[in-house]
Amino acid sequence: MAFLDIIAALKFKDYLYLIILSFLIYVFQFYYKYFTRPNKLPGPLPLPLIECSYLFDTDAKQLFISLHKKYGDVCEVYLGGFRRISISRPEYLEKMLASSATDTTFMTRAPYSKGLEELGMAGRGLIFNHDVKSWKYNRQFFNKAVQSLSFNLEAVKWVDKIFQEIEVYWKSLAHNNLSSDDNENSWCLETDLSLWARSFTNDMIIILTTGERSYGVALLYNKLSPTKVSRSGTLIEDSERFIRGISKQILGVSFFMFLNSPLRHSIPFAKKNVKSLIENRDYLFERMDMIVKKRKKEIEETPVGEELRHDLLTSLIITNTERDKDNVKAIDGKILRPMTDVEIRGNLLDAFIGGTESTANLFCYLTYYICQYPKVKQKMIDEIDTIFPQNTCLNHDNLLKLEYCTAIIKEVGRIIPPLSILARYTDKPCEMVGYKWDAGTIFHVNLNGLHKHKDHWSNPEIFDPDRFYKKKDDDRHKYSFAMFGGGLRACPGKKLAMIELLSLMVLIYRKYDVELIDIKAPLKTKSAILTICKELPFRIKPRN
């Protein structure tokens, strides 16, 4: 009662004083905690409420590059409620990126997020899975599927098929007529490579993961051309919605991860966005569940012993069932249970997320650099012409012989890694960079720092594929190059990405001349978590 009387007696001015006092106490506590923190590292001063977000304009790559420049190889930054330690020196990464199966300290990328739970992604799949037990279970199934030879052969077959489709569209756009086959070798097309690369990787990942065709490249053709692709109209419409659905789910991740629940559900703009993202989640999950059910039925109707498809979905469904010749075992040797439909959906979604933008953007950067460096381009064409003379089929074994092309991919990934910051969250105390850390610390590996470190690379700013050509990995520090990450959470799609990139290089450069429309224009990129190529206008015509 007395308390209520006091409240009733307070005037507006008193409330104002109370608010100011509470804020001052908060500021005092905030800075007390900051100035007495253990392991003081150099870094920008955080401000109350907004921490270091005054330095962050959504370009995470640039932020970490400038932190490295200003504060050195090991520094710290406060963002999103966490103290984040940025590491740009390979020598410090032994523990974090080692492939030890027993040490689980650096196995989580991010802590549990209520937002991701709402988006149906927390504790599912791989990329955002904070639950180590569930992640390990998924990862074994995923690795087994995407690293099998049959999956890789399927990838080579589909690159070839989808590229043939693209060739028809390019020629048609140049002639403005889909059926024209006059002047077979005299056309020339100017178009934006980034659009084609994205549509291509979308179609690739959808067919390889689900065994279902999407028509991303056909959709793009229809957008660019006055004549339209006439076949399978309804499928194309559904593809559009499905592909858009995946992109929207990816966009939803940062929205649900970084905006807390009260804000998400109260600010009008955010509420509207939440509604649309949840509707999209429901559409996407329903569509994916239908695909899973359909494939399960097909498998049930196929006699045991008869060969099944080689896509990720089929493999996830049959692993550790009676159809599986080769069971996945847990560390203690016990055979693991088969996957549930929800787990299968989580893994498919992560393959879509991991396998589209990364590969598409790398291919754009590769084209940009090859066109900027004519000697590199010629050496690459000579290698392609030797290993894949005109009219020879694309084949997996010969792709592995393309040593110079592989060196180019690595050098492009060194100069401009599509994913430039790795993250590891520890939920137990640990030791890193010579200090002991409490549970709850987030460590970031700044790939741009590693890849251009002056102690490890000579002339790091210069594009030079020869640094990787005919060189062994032991010729440099193990962690000085990590475009696919490292340790147990390293990219499981590395092999698929290399197949796609090498195949595209062969298919394009053995047959076509490629030039940038404006050779002097700098690369147009935008970086959040990924570095995206905004556009890459290029000119393509058949080689003489």
Ligand code: HEM
């Ligand atoms: C050039 C292409 C690619 C690049 C540069 C790339 C890069 C990366 C990087 C840096 C990571 C984080 C690794 C770490 O934290 O240590 C990652 C994770 C991942 N990538 Fe890729 N990736 C590419 C292609 C692909 C493809 C084609 C797939 C599809 C199968 C894929 C699926 C994934 C998945 C599922 C993860 C999460 C792994 C986990 O948490 O266990 N990536 N990738």
